Amino acid sequence: DGGITQSPKYLFRKEGQNxxxxxxxxxxxxxxxxxxxxxxxxxxxxYYSQIVNDFQKGDIAEGYSVSREKKESFPLTxxxxxxxxxxxxxxxxxxxxxxxxxQHFGDGTRLSIL
Amino acid sequence: xxxxEQSPQSLHVQxxxxxxxxxxxxxxxxxxxxxxxxxxxxxxxxxxxxxxxxDEKKKGRISATxxxxxxxxxxxxxGSQPEDSATYLCAWxxxxxxxxxxxxxxxxxxxKP
Numbered sequence: 001d002g003g004i005t006q007s008p009k010y011l012f013r014k015e016g017q018n019x020x021x022x023x024x025x026x027x028x029x030x031x032x033x034x035x036x037x038x039x040x041x042x043x044x045x046x047y048y049s050q051i052v053n054d055f056q057k058g059d060i061a062e063g064y065s066v067s068r069e070k071k072e073s074f075p076l077t078x079x080x081x082x083x084x085x086x087x088x089x090x091x092x093x094x095x096x097x098x099x100x101x102x103q104h105f106g107d108g109t110r111l112s113i114l
Numbered sequence: 115x116x117x118x119e120q121s122p123q124s125l126h127v128q129x130x131x132x133x134x135x136x137x138x139x140x141x142x143x144x145x146x147x148x149x150x151x152x153x154x155x156x157x158x159x160x161x162x163x164x165x166x167x168x169d170e171k172k173k174g175r176i177s178a179t180x181x182x183x184x185x186x187x188x189x190x191x192x193g194s195q196p197e198d199s200a201t202y203l204c205a206w207x208x209x210x211x212x213x214x215x216x217x218x219x220x221x222x223x224x225x226k227p
Contacts, residue, residue: 004157031213042118042203042217050212058214090158094213100146102160103215 002027006091006106012114013078013085021076021109023091030096032074033103036060037088046089049074050096078111086112116140118206120218127194128226134190135221137204141185146207148215149178149189153200161189161202194225 004025013019023032031050035043045058049068063082068074074093078085088110092103119138127133139147149161162171167182175192191198201222205215 033213035217040123040219042120042219043205043215044217045214048212048214056212096211096213100163100165101213102148102150102163103213104160105157107155107157 004091004093004104004106006089006109008109009107011109011111013111014114016080018077018079019085019111021078021089021091021111023074023076023106024072025074025091025093025104026072027093027104028071029093029104030071031094032068033092033094034058034064034066034074034076035090035092037090037108043090046076116206116208116216118204118216118218120202120204120221122221123219124222124224126224126226129195131194131225132190132192133194133223134188135202135223137187137189137218139185139187139204139206139216139218140208141183143208144182144185144206145210147180147182147187148203148205148207149187150203150205151200152203152220158203191223194223196225196227199223199225 007022033048034046047066049055065077090108091106094103147164150158152158164180169180178189180187201220203220205217
């Protein structure tokens with residue numbers, strides 16, 4: 001079955017620590033996205049990538065970093081510079097360059113501070 | 115500020131009731147309007163992608179309409195069932211081929227048996 005796999009499901013971060021959230025897809029999609037959800041707010045875009053070795057900042061990129069070395073993988077690192085990292089993180093993918101395609105989502109990772 | 119607003123924030127109905135939600139979005143630079151259903155402990159699932167003013171889409175008991183000139187979309191559920199309980203998200207694409215979406219905060223529907 002094709003889909004998006006996010007891991008881990010739950011993650012705890014200590015003060016000053018960087019943590020990396022994994023996102024893997026086997027849908028052969030070019031474009032991948034990271035969103036953050038906070039209570040009472042819509043999903044907000046952190047970073048997105050339309051092609052391997054290229055990515056763009058979204059609306060709330062500060063304190064986060066990404067890489068896109070392989071088409072299937074788009075890991076998100078929450079750095080110590082992100083002062084309020086507690087949130088639910090969703091990864092998504094879609095076929096590149098087609099504005100009327102729905103995004104496919106993973107099950108999410110919930111990040112909390114220890 | 116480019117904002118997508120959904121109302122109401124939450125809704126409780128009885129099984130068999132029909133209901134509708136609203137999504138408001140910027141009326142400029144319109145490329146597409148997406149609706150997703152997000153059940154608890156699952157990933158968001160695509161319902162509709164709407165691209166043309168006046169579009170109407172239907173999937174079973176769920177339908178949606180689109181008015182790009184005034185910047186709103188309605189989602190209707192006819193004869194709500196408990197399995198319709200979920201958060202319904204709309205998302206506006208004003209960026210074209212980047213696929214960048216701006217999401218509303220969602221409407222959470224609870225259908226009581």
